[in-house]
Amino acid sequence: MTANNHSDHQYVMETHDLDIYYGSFKAVTDVNMKVERNKVTAIIGPSGCGKSTLLRAFNRMNELYAGTSIKGQVMFYGEDIYARDVDPVEVRYRIGMVFQKPNPFPKSIYENIAWTARIHGYKGKMDELVEGALKQAALWDEVKDKLHQSGLSLSGGQQQRLCIARAISIKPEVILMDEPASALDPIATLKIEELMQELKKQYTIVIVTHNMQQAARASDYTAMMMLSGEGERSGTVIEFDVTNRIFTNPKDKRTEDYVTGRFG
């Protein structure tokens, strides 16, 4: 992929007629959406409608699940990340991911970040990089005295922020978050949401969430997904718009039913 100089692109990522398959089962159909730079884009919808599947297609994590394939295109700064000559490792380097369940490496807090930087050939001052990433993830003050304890010794919310620190330590351009707060209590959730507002100044964020208040509070754009079609039903984006409009004046009746809690 080309170098990290895309100031002329307003949209970091776009999908064109994206279909995602598990074997022969079409899980997601015909998604066209755009992810704007330095904004938070939320994907909402009921369980099992393919939100996480769609998110994983954004950095080719779906390929780690046997039998998945896609049709259509996922563009990153105008380039198809599924093109033949694109290395999935580089895609994931530049489009980072935070998962639903906090998954720090079973290493020290320090090593969680240092290992990540090291595999990408980081040669600078490691202590500064670790401190910087932890500060950006609003975790530094809580862990600065125990950097060499296991990452697994932290609380769930702290672990998730460690995962965010790990993701941003290698300066990705996009951060994908798959229900990052669903395993956390309301206070930890709030911290993650505040963090997202801070992070979007530098990064572009795509977040999948079950929590509609979270989407309403924290996102700039919202994609509403739902199962549709006859027979074998497949998930698709039924409405994609500015978050405010999705929640106050949706065009689609199903969106309105869902966001007002009459449905799903």
Next chain:
Amino acid sequence: MKEKMVVQGFADNVDARNRKAMIWHVLFQASTIVGIIALIALMLNIINGAFGYVAYEARVDPDTLAVDGTSIEDQSKEQLVSLLQATLSRGAYNTLDKAKSFADRSREEVYQLVVERIVKPQVVQVWNLWQSLTQADAIRATVAQDHPEAELEFVSWLNADFVRRPQTSESLTAGVRTAILGSLWTILFTILLAFPIGVGAAIYLEEYASDNWLNRIIQTNINNLAGVPSIIYGILGLAIFVRTLEPLTSGEVFGLVDPSTANGRTVLSAGLTLGLLVLPIIIINAQEAIRAVPRSLRNASFGVGATKWQTVWSHVLPTALPGILTGTILAVSRAIGETAPLVVVGASTAISFDPNSPFSKFTTLPIQIYQWTSRPQDEFRSLAAAAILVLLVLLLSLNASAILIRNRFSRRM
């Protein structure tokens, strides 16, 4: 508790269910107890054989061999050699010298020869531990009556000398040093072959191999190989390592042929054969351990742009290592106790020299035990019992060290 109101359609059967649970509980406990009883019986049987009274007669009274009041125990090597030369026939002396020149033998070895060839203590009768403890007086009376010349002694067949002495054909001077060293050398090559290849194959099958018919056949065959009788591996080892690869396993290509070993029946062949035998077990256990590494950990690694190899090396393997080591411990324990394939591969039945290279002739503890138990004389069964105790101690200490290593790895995480 106040009686629950009976709801129609539901039976009041809590007591019946508890009774049923109790029966199963007792059954499971009983199976455990049967296992423990079997184990205790085994241990008692071995211990019973390894200690007890022994009556023996010396053909030549050692006191008559003393020179100037110095008993043979205190004589120098040179004195002992000349004693041998004087007493043994020229032919017998030369045969000994040819097997290993007297100049190369230590004083201890020469002393053993004197005891074996000249003093020749002969066991006339042995009693096991139970008899020795309960019928000591009767035993003394029997010996006094039937063998007035004999000396009666309570011995532990398992003692420091037993572990230190090489194999001999005389029960009173036999030891298991040759066999212990043979077992250790063999197991070294078994581990060197089976561990890296087994773990490598497991990594390939779990992480890289795609799910197609070829890999499924390979997987099925590995599972089947784990159940193939060990003697068949012996035949395989005989065909491949001893015969086909003889130049390699006899050390010929390295110019290191042991003069007493003109063929491939070496420590190396035995180690490689046992390596093949345990390879499927190590592969299967390592696969299980690798499969048990949670997906979330792999996701975390791939999610920050790690390559497959970085993920496997830094996260999957360290997490799977305790499981891999557990499997390896089990496999190596099995290899240490194997007898049949080694008989086929050509373990020596009687060698008194320590193996000192991969190309040495060898015997191992199980082979030694098998040899001794098949002898008709009672005293060899006592030796076998002592050798079994040595084998158990060897096995347990190898396992203990492997477990220590494993725990060290687990704690790091």
